[in-house]
Amino acid sequence: MLGKSQAKYIQSLGQKKVRDEEGVFVAEGPKIIAELLASTDANIQQLYALHDWIAANRDDCNGVEIIEVDENDLTKISQLATPNKVLALVKKQETPDLSTKGTVSLVLDTIQDPGNLGTIIRIADWFDIKQIICSKDCADMYNPKVVQSTMGSIVRVKILYTDLAPWLEEQNDVFIYAAALEGQNVMAMKKITEGLIIIGNESKGISAEIFEQVDVKITIPRIGNAESLNAAVATGIILSHVV
């Protein structure tokens, strides 16, 4: 049974302000919840699930509190157009303490589309990039659409939100790469084992004060006529060539 105040509370987690105050976000659907339950990094506080899901998954829930709800209740608390059996309240990551030495990190400048941000987190996880640094005007990583499109990768990638320009100035012992319209052909580049790779906003690109700090510009050659590539697709292509 779902109380009215609890339903309201879960709904309110759709807002960034409330998520920040509570330190909690919402994840939904059997696929993502299975990933979260299997991960040692995820701290699930409660599960709200349909009877059938509970019957099939109770043994994998590691003692997490489970509240059985019906379809009607699930619709009330879900952020999805089609609610999908189970919803979890999950504790947000601590602000990570990142070191950029000896590893490849992704840096996102103004990636505002939640679907793109989520997809980029998933790509990073695929290519074993363990940390992402986001400018403060990127979409919120705990936005429900971001969480959904990471497909569970959100618990495996450390993400820091910061003022990018001053933060980059401090990273003077690693190389700074960036996706750009004119630069080295990504297909001819050597593998990168240490450094930062900056991906910019689709329409505006990388902001000027950040672009100044870039050591190596990387370009995906255009063979046909499309005006640009989606930021997540560009990230996937670059990582597949250099990591």
Next chain:
Amino acid sequence: MLGKSQAKYIQSLGQKKVRDEEGVFVAEGPKIIAELLASTDANIQQLYALHDWIAANRDDCNGVEIIEVDENDLTKISQLATPNKVLALVKKQETPDLSTKGTVSLVLDTIQDPGNLGTIIRIADWFDIKQIICSKDCADMYNPKVVQSTMGSIVRVKILYTDLAPWLEEQNDVFIYAAALEGQNVMAMKKITEGLIIIGNESKGISAEIFEQVDVKITIPRIGNAESLNAAVATGIILSHVV
């Protein structure tokens, strides 16, 4: 001025059935409209635009009929959350007559997400893939979300909807490649100058009767832990390595 019946007509083009009957689709926003106006392949029937847009772009409209509307009218006919200055009614492509010899074509099996389909069309255009063959259960290429996410590439890529399995059986003089979980490492593959590259549904992959016909399976090696890659991202990565 926008008449009530015309507004209703444009709204009704949000439905596939009406688009099919009328042979017309809707495209929106200055960026896409500029691409359509610049393309010799696009057949724009009418433009509905705000005063400012018309003042700035009248000379590029090649004699297409322009109907001036106010913000209020534009909101009524727009399929976007935030209407964007101009909307066009565009004639659909004729069903293309494709030849697969001597060229690389993309084949999509059950790509149902409109954003993914649109992004794939844009990627194809970037890599100069001129034709895409879609299974009948792919999203409709003229769905407003598909059109938006192609960013104008929709007018440059020929797209055929067909029963894939029998169609593939007829293509016995070209190689059939497919993205798969286990296959040749895409990073070690030679360039492809002729053939079909099949991309399957994200969760279900490529259907069995189609998979049987594949000559070469292509895999994007996973280095990290993500369970899968988005279908559009996988398409971008594969094309960037083999085209």
